Amino acid sequence: xxxxxxxxxxxxxxxxxxxxxxxxxxxxxxxxxxxxxxxxxxxxxxxxxxxxxxxxxxxxxxxxxxxxxxxxxxxxxxxxxxxxxxxxxxxxxxxxxxxxxxxxxxxxxxxxxxxxxxxxxxxxxxxxxxxxxxxxxxxxxxxxxxxxxxxxxxxxxxxxxxxxxxxxxxxxxxxxxxxxxxxxxxxxxxxxxxxxxxxxxxxxxxxxxxxxxxxxxxxxxxxxxxxxxxxxxxxxxxxxxxxxxxxxxxxxxxxxxxxxxxxxxxxxxxxxxxxxxxxxxxxxxxxxxxxxxxxxxxxxxxxxxxxxxxxxxxxxxxxxxxxxxxxxxxxxxxxxxxxxxxxxxxxxxxxxxxxxxxxxxxxxxxxxxxxxxxxxxxxxxxxxxxxxxxxxxxxxxxxxxxxxxxxxxxxxxxxxxxxxxxxxxxxxxxxxxxxxxxxxxxxxxxxxxxxxxxxxxxxxxxx
Amino acid sequence: xxxxxxxxxxxxxxxxxxxxxxxxxxxxxxxxxxxxxxxxxxxxxxxxxxxxxxxxxxxxxxxxxxxxxxxxxxxxxxxxxxxxxxxxxxxxxxxxxxxxxxxxxxxxxxxxxxxxxxxxxxxxxxxxxxxxxxxxxxxxxxxxxxxxxxxxxxxxxxxxxxxxxxxxxxxxxxxxxxxxxxxxxxxxxxxxxxxxxxxxxxxxxxxxxxxxxxxxxxxxxxxxxxxxxxxxxxxxxxx
Numbered sequence: 083x084x085x086x087x088x089x090x091x092x093x094x095x096x097x098x099x100x101x102x103x104x105x106x107x108x109x110x111x112x113x114x115x116x117x118x119x120x121x122x123x124x125x126x127x128x129x130x131x132x133x134x135x136x137x138x139x140x141x142x143x144x145x146x147x148x149x150x151x152x153x154x155x156x157x158x159x160x161x162x163x164x165x166x167x168x169x170x171x172x173x174x175x176x177x178x179x180x181x182x183x184x185x186x187x188x189x190x191x192x193x194x195x196x197x198x199x200x201x202x203x204x205x206x207x208x209x210x211x212x213x214x215x216x217x218x219x220x221x222x223x224x225x226x227x228x229x230x231x232x233x234x235x236x237x238x239x240x241x242x243x244x245x246x247x248x249x250x251x252x253x254x255x256x257x258x259x260x261x262x263x264x265x266x267x268x269x270x271x272x273x274x275x276x277x278x279x280x281x282x283x284x285x286x287x288x289x290x291x292x293x294x295x296x297x298x299x300x301x302x303x304x305x306x307x308x309x310x311x312x313x314x315x316x317x318x319x320x321x322x323x324x325x326x327x328x329x330x331x332x333x334x335x336x337x338x339x340x341x342x343x344x345x346x347x348x349x350x351x352x353x354x355x356x357x358x359x360x361x362x363x364x365x366x367x368x369x370x371x372x373x374x375x376x377x378x379x380x381x382x383x384x385x386x387x388x389x390x391x392x393x394x395x396x397x398x399x400x401x402x403x404x405x406x407x408x409x410x411x412x413x414x415x416x417x418x419x420x421x422x423x424x425x426x427x428x429x430x431x432x433x434x435x436x437x438x439x440x441x442x443x444x445x446x447x448x449x450x451x452x453x454x455x456x457x458x459x460x461x462x463x464x465x466x467x468x469x470x471x472x473x474x475x476x477x478x479x480x481x482x483x484x485x486x487x488x489x490x491x492x493x494x495x496x497x498x499x500x501x502x503x504x505x506x507x508x509x510x511x512x513x514x515x516x517x518x519x520x521x522x523x524x525x526x527x528x529x530x531x532x533x534x535x536x537x538x539x540x541x542x543x544x545x
Numbered sequence: 546x547x548x549x550x551x552x553x554x555x556x557x558x559x560x561x562x563x564x565x566x567x568x569x570x571x572x573x574x575x576x577x578x579x580x581x582x583x584x585x586x587x588x589x590x591x592x593x594x595x596x597x598x599x600x601x602x603x604x605x606x607x608x609x610x611x612x613x614x615x616x617x618x619x620x621x622x623x624x625x626x627x628x629x630x631x632x633x634x635x636x637x638x639x640x641x642x643x644x645x646x647x648x649x650x651x652x653x654x655x656x657x658x659x660x661x662x663x664x665x666x667x668x669x670x671x672x673x674x675x676x677x678x679x680x681x682x683x684x685x686x687x688x689x690x691x692x693x694x695x696x697x698x699x700x701x702x703x704x705x706x707x708x709x710x711x712x713x714x715x716x717x718x719x720x721x722x723x724x725x726x727x728x729x730x731x732x733x734x735x736x737x738x739x740x741x742x743x744x745x746x747x748x749x750x751x752x753x754x755x756x757x758x759x760x761x762x763x764x765x766x767x768x769x770x771x772x773x774x775x776x777x778x779x780x781x782x783x784x
Contacts, residue, residue: 116615126651132601192600
């Protein structure tokens with residue numbers, strides 16, 4: 083950390099982490115409702131719909147706050163200047179968190195726009211837009227004043243403006259259901275396979291440059307190619323959501339062709355990360371940060387690229403659309419691409435914000451957190467996939483009624499919940515670890531026999 | 546690769562994809578009117594859509610395959626269940642799903658809301674979306690009918706169904722009424738004994754059911770009807 087105003091990122095990270103913990107706890111309850119029979123009296127006051135709305139909105143909120151915090155950390159260093167209005171950044175956080183809490187409490191009382199992922203009522207939507215405008219103004223003015231443009235800043239700012247613009251398409255009431263879903267995807271798809279990918283590419287490039295010291299010119303050149311491929315496949319690839327909503331036939335061809343290419347930019351990003359990591363001139367330390375960066379590159383490709391590709395062609399999607407196959411892809415892609423991106427960035431930035439030398443920290447508890455949540459999510463996604471294939475076969479191909487086909491899926495939903503327990507444990511450990519990062523043991527200390535025990539004792543003493 | 550070329554890839558990729566996307570958006574807007582039967586989209590349907598959103602139905606159900614995956618897809622619910630069964634699920638879910646391992650919340654809908662939702666689902670069921678979802682494909686129902694018709698003339702149960710006028714409310718394949726659920730769907734969910742019990746006294750099995758009882762039929766005749774309905778279980782081959 084070189085600029086004082088980068089500090090405003092930290093409260094964003096803290097809130098994002100707490101919301102992440104809440105999201106996975108709610109996820110456990112969402113999953114459990116597939117396994118057990120919830121009594122009618124409970125369903126009447128706290129239905130599945132409400133818990134699902136909370137699970138997904140918490141996801142969106144914590145990830146956006148993570149991106150915003152990361153932007154506030156990254157922008158001063160890239161533009162070589164202090165942030166324009168650091169106090170405004172804190173006000174914006176309070177505004178957005180207040181809006182988020184109001185929305186979550188509102189859901190409990192049935193205050194909702196009633197459209198999946200966009201449940202936040204229109205009144206609160208205006209507050210979200212206000213928060214987004216403050217954010218863009220703050221970042222925009224900082225970058226404009228500095229006038230040190232590069233592709234990394236361009237990708238980040240472009241992605242953020244793109245993100246804010248698309249949100250507007252989710253706000254009006256549409257009379258026609260098909261039209262409603264057509265524009266719903268302008269928000270959801272063009273976020274996760276457009277705007278968010280731009281932000282991801284910028285954040286990942288920034289981390290790679292800082293962690294490895296690879297040649298900036300090379301990273302920036304590949305960034306252009308990655309972004310070009312992301313947008314080429316991603317924009318028209320929105321068509322893979324338009325197969326079955328009453329849109330014209332041509333979408334089957336366009337959606338199928340463009341989205342079949344969607345894994346390529348992610349593969350390029352994976353290769354880019356691997357090349358930078360191999361070529362760089364310093365040791366891979368701290369190992370945990372590298373573990374996160376590597377897992378992000380791999381699971382982004384597997385979850386978003388491969389799992390997405392698996393059912394993106396219309397011939398397959400006809401049978402898998404709207405089944406647990408979608409759920410499997412959704413969980414692995416969101417975790418692999420965006421949860422791990424945010425967590426990587428937190429592990430990169432928090433030690434620097436805390437002034438730990440060279441960004442090193444004591445990694446031990448964090449490793450458990452990493453493996454528990456990562457293996458948990460991978461196992462969970464595989465269990466969802468089995469349930470989804472069962473559903474596809476029983477309901478879609480054999481034509482069994484919905485609830486009859488759900489019966490044999492229950493076992494696999496139990497497996498999902500068991501992995502969910504692992505995820506919750508992993509996330510709690512990770513959140514606690516990130517919020518209480520401690521300096522690393524010195525090399526001399528850890529080289530001595532018996533040093534760890536003494537270090538722990540010393541750590542306990544200093545508390 | 547030079548930086549110039551990298552920049553060219555970026556702009557070419559982005560702008561070409563955007564051009565395709567925007568052109569298709571115009572094309573889609575022009576086609577929606579016919580494909581979604583927008584002429585039938587009246588204020589009642591819109592009111593139904595508002596009720597659908599007000600009660601957050603879409604965070605349990607999918608519709609057009611979008612939403613949550615916790616409850617059945619509603620795209621063709623109207624065609625699959627019939628109007629009365631849809632209404633009953635909206636009015637008294639705690640009765641309809643009393644023996645189900647997954648419940649639907651009692652939302653205390655007003656009679657007007659129920660009618661609006663029925664109108665909404667009726668309109669949605671007519672959207673032309675390349676015959677999705679496969680499990681509710683009319684092709685599949687039609688093939689079931691053909692199979693039944695091939696053997697119906699020999700079946701005493703089919704004659705009984707005809708005599709008791711079941712098809713005034715229920716349907717088989719493409720024919721029959723739309724007040725009650727289609728026979729193929731019932732056949733997939735229920736067993737012979739359950740159907741026989743229901744035919745004798747629907748009220749006793751599901752409180753508030755609108756179906757009349759058929760107590761004048763003998764136990765054997767009722768079981769025969771049950772066997773007939775179960776034998777209709779939707780065609781298992783691909784649509």
